[in-house]
Amino acid sequence: MSSGRENYREDVVGRANVEDTPELLAYYDELEALEAGALWTVANKIEPWEPQSSSVPMIWRYRDLREHVLRSVKLVTPEKAGRRVIYLNNPGRRDVAAAVGWLYSGLQVMHPGEAASAHRHSASALRFIMEGAGAYTIVDGHKMTLNANDFVLTPNGTWHEHGVEASGSPCIWQDGLDIPLVNTLEANFYEVHPDLSQAVGHPVDDMTKTWGNPGLTPGGGAWDKGYSPLYKYEWTRTYEALSRYAEATDGSPHDGVLMEYINPVTSGPVMQTIGASMQMLRPGEKTTAHRHTGSYLYQVAKGKGYSVIGGKRFDWQERDIFCVPSWAWHEHANLSDGDDACLFCFNDLPVMRALGLYREEAFADNGGHQPQD
Protein backbone atom coordinates (compact mmCIF):
# COMPACT_ATOMS: atom_id res chain seq x y z
CA MET A 1 0.00 0.00 0.00
CA SER A 2 1.54 3.27 -1.08
CA SER A 3 1.72 5.76 1.73
CA GLY A 4 4.45 7.87 0.25
CA ARG A 5 6.65 6.71 3.10
CA GLU A 6 9.00 4.80 0.80
CA ASN A 7 9.83 8.11 -0.85
CA TYR A 8 11.35 9.34 2.36
CA ARG A 9 15.05 8.58 2.46
CA GLU A 10 17.15 9.03 5.54
CA ASP A 11 20.48 9.35 3.65
CA VAL A 12 19.89 13.00 2.83
CA VAL A 13 21.25 16.25 4.17
CA GLY A 14 19.16 17.39 7.11
CA ARG A 15 18.69 13.88 8.54
CA ALA A 16 21.03 12.14 10.97
CA ASN A 17 23.65 10.06 9.19
CA VAL A 18 26.55 9.44 11.55
CA GLU A 19 28.43 6.18 11.11
CA ASP A 20 29.59 4.30 14.16
CA THR A 21 33.30 4.37 15.00
CA PRO A 22 35.02 2.78 18.01
CA GLU A 23 35.55 6.27 19.40
CA LEU A 24 31.88 7.24 18.97
CA LEU A 25 30.63 3.96 20.46
CA ALA A 26 32.79 4.56 23.53
CA TYR A 27 31.46 8.10 23.69
CA TYR A 28 27.83 6.84 23.56
CA ASP A 29 28.60 4.47 26.45
CA GLU A 30 29.95 7.33 28.53
CA LEU A 31 26.82 9.39 27.83
CA GLU A 32 24.57 6.45 28.65
CA ALA A 33 26.24 6.09 32.05
CA LEU A 34 25.20 9.69 32.71
CA GLU A 35 21.59 9.03 31.57
CA ALA A 36 22.20 11.12 28.47
CA GLY A 37 22.52 10.41 24.77
CA ALA A 38 23.49 11.84 21.39
CA LEU A 39 20.37 13.01 19.58
CA TRP A 40 21.67 11.92 16.16
CA THR A 41 21.51 8.28 17.26
CA VAL A 42 17.72 8.49 17.71
CA ALA A 43 16.65 11.59 15.76
CA ASN A 44 15.29 9.85 12.65
CA LYS A 45 13.33 7.44 14.80
CA ILE A 46 11.73 9.98 17.15
CA GLU A 47 11.05 12.45 14.36
CA PRO A 48 9.61 10.41 11.47
CA TRP A 49 8.81 12.21 8.23
CA GLU A 50 5.13 11.68 8.86
CA PRO A 51 2.94 10.16 11.60
CA GLN A 52 3.57 6.44 12.07
CA SER A 53 0.70 4.96 14.01
CA SER A 54 1.40 1.86 16.05
CA SER A 55 -2.34 1.09 15.82
CA VAL A 56 -3.45 -1.53 13.32
CA PRO A 57 -6.59 -1.08 11.20
CA MET A 58 -9.05 -3.47 12.87
CA ILE A 59 -12.63 -4.64 12.87
CA TRP A 60 -14.42 -6.21 15.82
CA ARG A 61 -17.44 -8.03 14.42
CA TYR A 62 -20.46 -8.07 16.69
CA ARG A 63 -21.46 -11.57 15.66
CA ASP A 64 -18.10 -12.78 17.04
CA LEU A 65 -18.16 -10.77 20.26
CA ARG A 66 -21.80 -10.66 21.31
CA GLU A 67 -22.05 -14.14 22.85
CA HIS A 68 -18.84 -13.56 24.80
CA VAL A 69 -20.13 -10.26 26.10
CA LEU A 70 -23.38 -11.87 27.23
CA ARG A 71 -21.48 -14.72 28.89
CA SER A 72 -19.72 -12.27 31.22
CA VAL A 73 -23.07 -11.78 32.98
CA LYS A 74 -22.84 -15.32 34.37
CA LEU A 75 -19.17 -15.00 35.22
CA VAL A 76 -18.97 -11.73 37.18
CA THR A 77 -21.33 -9.35 38.95
CA PRO A 78 -21.23 -5.59 38.34
CA GLU A 79 -20.48 -5.21 42.07
CA LYS A 80 -17.35 -7.33 41.82
CA ALA A 81 -16.22 -6.10 38.43
CA GLY A 82 -16.98 -2.43 39.07
CA ARG A 83 -17.91 -2.23 35.41
CA ARG A 84 -18.73 -5.39 33.49
CA VAL A 85 -17.01 -4.62 30.23
CA ILE A 86 -15.21 -6.52 27.50
CA TYR A 87 -12.68 -4.09 26.06
CA LEU A 88 -11.32 -3.86 22.53
CA ASN A 89 -7.60 -4.45 22.26
CA ASN A 90 -5.74 -3.12 19.26
CA PRO A 91 -2.80 -5.48 18.59
CA GLY A 92 -0.49 -2.47 18.27
CA ARG A 93 -1.76 -0.80 21.43
CA ARG A 94 -2.06 -3.59 23.98
CA ASP A 95 0.39 -1.86 26.29
CA VAL A 96 -2.08 0.97 26.87
CA ALA A 97 -5.37 -0.96 26.43
CA ALA A 98 -6.39 1.22 23.51
CA ALA A 99 -8.72 0.31 20.64
CA VAL A 100 -6.92 2.86 18.49
CA GLY A 101 -4.39 5.59 19.24
CA TRP A 102 -5.15 7.01 22.66
CA LEU A 103 -8.80 5.92 22.68
CA TYR A 104 -10.19 3.12 24.81
CA SER A 105 -13.39 1.26 24.00
CA GLY A 106 -15.38 -1.65 25.37
CA LEU A 107 -18.75 -3.38 25.31
CA GLN A 108 -20.68 -3.18 28.56
CA VAL A 109 -23.55 -5.51 29.38
CA MET A 110 -26.23 -5.30 32.05
CA HIS A 111 -29.22 -7.40 32.91
CA PRO A 112 -32.59 -6.05 34.06
CA GLY A 113 -32.46 -4.89 37.66
CA GLU A 114 -28.68 -4.50 37.69
CA ALA A 115 -26.88 -1.24 38.42
CA ALA A 116 -23.21 -0.30 38.52
CA SER A 117 -21.84 1.85 41.31
CA ALA A 118 -21.51 5.59 40.80
CA HIS A 119 -18.05 6.98 40.21
CA ARG A 120 -16.18 9.74 38.45
CA HIS A 121 -12.85 10.12 36.72
CA SER A 122 -10.72 12.57 34.80
CA ALA A 123 -11.18 10.57 31.63
CA SER A 124 -14.09 11.67 29.43
CA ALA A 125 -16.54 8.96 28.46
CA LEU A 126 -19.37 8.26 26.09
CA ARG A 127 -21.86 5.45 25.44
CA PHE A 128 -23.40 4.33 22.20
CA ILE A 129 -26.37 2.06 22.80
CA MET A 130 -26.33 -1.22 20.87
CA GLU A 131 -29.27 -3.31 22.03
CA GLY A 132 -31.80 -3.90 24.78
CA ALA A 133 -34.54 -1.96 26.54
CA GLY A 134 -34.75 -0.15 29.86
CA ALA A 135 -31.15 1.06 30.12
CA TYR A 136 -30.52 4.33 31.89
CA THR A 137 -27.60 6.41 32.97
CA ILE A 138 -27.39 9.11 35.62
CA VAL A 139 -24.90 11.95 35.10
CA ASP A 140 -24.53 14.48 37.91
CA GLY A 141 -28.09 13.77 39.09
CA HIS A 142 -29.61 13.89 35.59
CA LYS A 143 -31.25 10.59 34.64
CA MET A 144 -31.48 9.61 30.99
CA THR A 145 -33.39 6.79 29.36
CA LEU A 146 -31.45 5.03 26.61
CA ASN A 147 -32.47 3.43 23.34
CA ALA A 148 -30.54 1.83 20.49
CA ASN A 149 -28.20 4.24 18.67
CA ASP A 150 -28.61 6.94 21.33
CA PHE A 151 -25.33 8.67 22.10
CA VAL A 152 -24.66 9.68 25.69
CA LEU A 153 -21.92 11.71 27.38
CA THR A 154 -20.36 11.22 30.76
CA PRO A 155 -17.89 14.11 30.67
CA ASN A 156 -14.74 14.23 32.76
CA GLY A 157 -15.37 14.87 36.43
CA THR A 158 -19.09 14.07 36.36
CA TRP A 159 -20.55 11.47 38.71
CA HIS A 160 -22.13 8.71 36.68
CA GLU A 161 -23.74 5.32 36.99
CA HIS A 162 -25.60 3.00 34.69
CA GLY A 163 -28.29 0.41 35.09
CA VAL A 164 -31.20 -1.40 33.49
CA GLU A 165 -34.74 -1.13 34.88
CA ALA A 166 -36.17 -4.38 36.28
CA SER A 167 -38.81 -4.29 33.54
CA GLY A 168 -36.18 -4.04 30.77
CA SER A 169 -34.17 -6.59 28.78
CA PRO A 170 -30.41 -7.32 28.70
CA CYS A 171 -28.64 -4.24 27.37
CA ILE A 172 -25.31 -3.84 25.61
CA TRP A 173 -23.64 -0.57 24.81
CA GLN A 174 -20.27 0.61 23.60
CA ASP A 175 -18.18 2.65 25.99
CA GLY A 176 -15.64 5.09 24.61
CA LEU A 177 -13.08 6.87 26.76
CA ASP A 178 -9.83 8.79 26.50
CA ILE A 179 -8.23 6.77 29.32
CA PRO A 180 -4.98 6.08 27.39
CA LEU A 181 -4.61 9.78 26.57
CA VAL A 182 -5.30 10.98 30.11
CA ASN A 183 -2.91 8.37 31.50
CA THR A 184 -0.23 9.46 29.05
CA LEU A 185 -0.73 13.02 30.26
CA GLU A 186 -0.47 11.60 33.80
CA ALA A 187 -3.63 13.38 34.84
CA ASN A 188 -6.10 10.61 35.68
CA PHE A 189 -8.03 10.58 38.96
CA TYR A 190 -10.73 8.05 39.87
CA GLU A 191 -13.25 8.22 42.71
CA VAL A 192 -16.04 5.93 43.84
CA HIS A 193 -19.15 7.80 45.00
CA PRO A 194 -19.35 7.78 48.83
CA ASP A 195 -22.97 6.52 48.69
CA LEU A 196 -22.27 4.19 45.70
CA SER A 197 -25.25 5.78 43.96
CA GLN A 198 -26.51 9.28 43.40
CA ALA A 199 -29.91 10.84 43.91
CA VAL A 200 -31.79 11.87 40.77
CA GLY A 201 -32.27 15.61 41.24
CA HIS A 202 -34.01 16.59 38.01
CA PRO A 203 -36.87 15.46 35.76
CA VAL A 204 -35.89 12.43 33.67
CA ASP A 205 -34.26 13.40 30.35
CA ASP A 206 -34.31 17.08 31.33
CA MET A 207 -30.98 17.93 29.66
CA THR A 208 -32.15 16.64 26.28
CA LYS A 209 -35.51 18.38 26.67
CA THR A 210 -33.75 21.63 27.59
CA TRP A 211 -30.76 21.70 25.26
CA GLY A 212 -31.69 19.31 22.44
CA ASN A 213 -34.02 21.51 20.40
CA PRO A 214 -32.73 22.41 16.93
CA GLY A 215 -31.95 26.10 16.52
CA LEU A 216 -33.37 26.94 19.92
CA THR A 217 -31.67 27.58 23.21
CA PRO A 218 -33.37 27.91 26.59
CA GLY A 219 -34.18 31.51 27.61
CA GLY A 220 -31.76 32.58 30.29
CA GLY A 221 -30.00 29.25 29.97
CA ALA A 222 -26.48 29.50 31.34
CA TRP A 223 -23.77 26.92 30.84
CA ASP A 224 -20.07 27.51 31.25
CA LYS A 225 -18.65 24.01 31.54
CA GLY A 226 -16.14 22.75 28.99
CA TYR A 227 -18.49 20.06 27.72
CA SER A 228 -21.95 19.89 26.21
CA PRO A 229 -25.00 20.23 28.49
CA LEU A 230 -26.82 18.00 26.00
CA TYR A 231 -25.83 14.74 27.65
CA LYS A 232 -27.96 12.56 25.36
CA TYR A 233 -28.31 12.76 21.57
CA GLU A 234 -31.31 10.71 20.53
CA TRP A 235 -31.06 8.53 17.44
CA THR A 236 -34.48 9.46 16.04
CA ARG A 237 -33.51 13.13 15.92
CA THR A 238 -30.02 12.41 14.63
CA TYR A 239 -31.35 10.26 11.80
CA GLU A 240 -33.99 12.84 10.94
CA ALA A 241 -31.32 15.55 10.80
CA LEU A 242 -29.11 13.44 8.50
CA SER A 243 -32.06 12.62 6.24
CA ARG A 244 -32.99 16.30 5.99
CA TYR A 245 -29.40 17.36 5.36
CA ALA A 246 -29.09 14.66 2.68
CA GLU A 247 -31.89 16.38 0.75
CA ALA A 248 -29.89 19.59 0.68
CA THR A 249 -26.30 18.55 0.11
CA ASP A 250 -24.10 16.50 -2.18
CA GLY A 251 -22.14 15.58 0.91
CA SER A 252 -18.42 15.10 1.30
CA PRO A 253 -16.57 13.02 -1.31
CA HIS A 254 -14.82 11.24 1.59
CA ASP A 255 -17.63 10.89 4.10
CA GLY A 256 -21.00 11.13 2.40
CA VAL A 257 -23.50 13.06 4.52
CA LEU A 258 -21.75 13.70 7.81
CA MET A 259 -22.90 15.69 10.82
CA GLU A 260 -20.89 16.31 13.93
CA TYR A 261 -22.45 16.09 17.36
CA ILE A 262 -21.85 19.45 19.02
CA ASN A 263 -22.05 21.31 22.28
CA PRO A 264 -25.11 23.50 21.51
CA VAL A 265 -23.69 26.37 23.57
CA THR A 266 -20.40 26.67 21.71
CA SER A 267 -21.04 24.72 18.47
CA GLY A 268 -17.73 23.07 19.37
CA PRO A 269 -17.06 19.41 20.17
CA VAL A 270 -19.20 17.55 22.70
CA MET A 271 -16.30 17.19 25.12
CA GLN A 272 -12.85 18.77 25.33
CA THR A 273 -10.95 15.66 24.31
CA ILE A 274 -13.47 13.58 22.36
CA GLY A 275 -15.49 14.49 19.30
CA ALA A 276 -18.21 12.44 17.62
CA SER A 277 -20.12 12.31 14.37
CA MET A 278 -22.77 10.34 12.53
CA GLN A 279 -22.53 9.94 8.79
CA MET A 280 -24.91 8.58 6.22
CA LEU A 281 -23.76 6.75 3.13
CA ARG A 282 -26.59 6.94 0.63
CA PRO A 283 -27.71 3.80 -1.24
CA GLY A 284 -24.80 2.57 -3.39
CA GLU A 285 -22.53 5.42 -2.29
CA LYS A 286 -18.77 4.86 -2.47
CA THR A 287 -16.54 7.58 -1.10
CA THR A 288 -13.02 8.40 -2.19
CA ALA A 289 -10.03 7.97 0.10
CA HIS A 290 -8.38 10.51 2.30
CA ARG A 291 -6.28 10.47 5.43
CA HIS A 292 -5.87 12.75 8.39
CA THR A 293 -4.26 12.92 11.78
CA GLY A 294 -6.24 11.71 14.78
CA SER A 295 -7.65 8.34 15.80
CA TYR A 296 -11.15 7.22 14.87
CA LEU A 297 -13.40 4.46 16.11
CA TYR A 298 -16.55 3.66 14.15
CA GLN A 299 -19.67 1.71 15.00
CA VAL A 300 -22.07 0.71 12.26
CA ALA A 301 -25.40 2.13 13.42
CA LYS A 302 -27.32 1.03 10.34
CA GLY A 303 -26.84 -0.92 7.14
CA LYS A 304 -23.97 -2.83 5.63
CA GLY A 305 -20.96 -2.06 3.50
CA TYR A 306 -17.21 -1.95 3.68
CA SER A 307 -14.33 0.38 4.36
CA VAL A 308 -10.87 0.18 2.84
CA ILE A 309 -8.35 1.18 5.49
CA GLY A 310 -4.64 1.23 4.77
CA GLY A 311 -5.26 -0.73 1.57
CA LYS A 312 -7.23 -3.51 3.26
CA ARG A 313 -10.95 -4.08 2.86
CA PHE A 314 -13.10 -4.57 5.98
CA ASP A 315 -16.69 -5.65 5.37
CA TRP A 316 -19.08 -4.49 8.04
CA GLN A 317 -22.67 -4.75 9.13
CA GLU A 318 -24.81 -3.31 11.90
CA ARG A 319 -23.03 -3.12 15.30
CA ASP A 320 -19.58 -3.95 13.99
CA ILE A 321 -16.84 -1.66 15.27
CA PHE A 322 -13.73 -0.70 13.29
CA CYS A 323 -10.91 1.77 13.65
CA VAL A 324 -8.99 4.16 11.44
CA PRO A 325 -5.54 4.91 12.87
CA SER A 326 -3.94 8.30 12.47
CA TRP A 327 -2.82 9.13 8.93
CA ALA A 328 -4.22 5.88 7.48
CA TRP A 329 -5.90 6.13 4.08
CA HIS A 330 -9.57 5.23 4.30
CA GLU A 331 -12.72 5.18 2.19
CA HIS A 332 -16.22 3.84 2.82
CA ALA A 333 -18.87 2.12 0.72
CA ASN A 334 -22.54 1.29 1.22
CA LEU A 335 -23.24 -2.15 -0.28
CA SER A 336 -27.00 -1.66 -0.46
CA ASP A 337 -28.63 -0.04 -3.46
CA GLY A 338 -31.89 0.48 -1.61
CA ASP A 339 -30.98 1.52 1.94
CA ASP A 340 -28.70 4.07 3.50
CA ALA A 341 -25.95 3.04 5.90
CA CYS A 342 -25.00 5.07 8.98
CA LEU A 343 -21.65 5.14 10.78
CA PHE A 344 -21.22 6.50 14.27
CA CYS A 345 -17.69 7.70 14.98
CA PHE A 346 -15.85 9.04 17.98
CA ASN A 347 -12.36 10.45 17.81
CA ASP A 348 -9.69 12.66 19.32
CA LEU A 349 -10.21 15.45 16.79
CA PRO A 350 -10.75 18.11 19.48
CA VAL A 351 -7.28 17.34 20.82
CA MET A 352 -5.72 17.40 17.36
CA ARG A 353 -7.39 20.70 16.53
CA ALA A 354 -6.71 22.35 19.89
CA LEU A 355 -3.03 21.49 19.65
CA GLY A 356 -2.72 22.61 16.04
CA LEU A 357 -1.94 19.07 14.86
CA TYR A 358 -4.81 18.41 12.47
CA ARG A 359 -3.81 17.71 8.89
CA GLU A 360 -5.74 16.15 6.04
CA GLU A 361 -4.92 14.91 2.56
CA ALA A 362 -6.97 13.42 -0.30
CA PHE A 363 -5.80 10.31 -2.18
CA ALA A 364 -4.97 11.68 -5.59
CA ASP A 365 -4.27 8.60 -7.73
CA ASN A 366 -6.43 5.82 -9.15
CA GLY A 367 -9.64 7.87 -9.17
CA GLY A 368 -9.31 8.43 -5.42
CA HIS A 369 -9.45 4.72 -4.54
CA GLN A 370 -6.67 2.83 -2.80
CA PRO A 371 -5.14 -0.18 -4.47
CA GLN A 372 -6.09 -3.12 -2.25
CA ASP A 373 -3.80 -5.79 -0.88
Ligand SMILES: [Fe+2]
Ligand atom coordinates in the same frame (compact mmCIF):
# COMPACT_ATOMS: atom_id res chain seq x y z
FE1 LIG B 1 -16.94 5.76 34.28
Ligand SMILES: [Fe+2]
Ligand atom coordinates in the same frame (compact mmCIF):
# COMPACT_ATOMS: atom_id res chain seq x y z
FE1 LIG C 1 -11.89 10.45 7.34
